[in-house]
Amino acid sequence: MRRPRAGGKPRAGVVGEVGATMNRATAALAEWNERTAATGARTPGEARCDDELQSLRRVLSEVKRERTELQQRLDAAATVIAAIHHDNTALREELTDRGGSVIALGGRPPETMGPC
Template identity: 70%
Template sequence: MTTTFATGTDQVSAKAEKALRAAMERLLAGRPTCTDGRLVKENLYREAGVSRATMNRAHDILTEWNHRTATTGARTPGEARRDDELQSLKRELKETKRERTDLQRRLDASATVIAALHHDNTALREELGDRGTVVVTLDERRSTREETIGPC
């Protein structure tokens, strides 16, 4: 049986080269058939169905593999999407926390103003009571007004 070697510096058969290239494309596309899809050399030779030694003799393919996986950080497309979504959610959470803190500050300031107004109102009622002036609540005044004017 005669073994033919692929061109270039690869010392593998054309069949092994074809299997390795097909496996590389499947892994890079995120469609593995035999592995978990991580972009590591172990998955490359297992996905191709060749031995590690055969893969190591495919110098051109390994150079291309190293070049193409360097930009992905050995992440599958699914992992890259997940990481991008995670970063987006972290930014959104940070913005939401900032908004919540701002709203809490505004709420605290409003509560302080309301407490001060309540204190002032109580003090004014006491002062009016000391003078002997009768304070009429708004509810009493409204009911008297409706009887005089009628419903709107």
């Protein structure tokens, strides 16, 4: 007979217990797999989280689309403003070259919009 180990069980007993535990673990995993397959592998909490995540992804996609559209509109507006500014500068230079002057309409000072 073998000598007991420090825990009081012979090695053969420990090995036997480990083997039995592994067999129980296999059975427990098989039962777990069977139960999760029956529920679609998602708990109700996971299903709610997945639904919320899908909803948030749709919202994010829509917000990205809106942001892209607004950026395009902003770029177009900036292009038009730059073209008008360029034309305005050219017209003022042409007027100055002819000896004319710019007259403010409506009594408003000419630099109310700030420097450009």
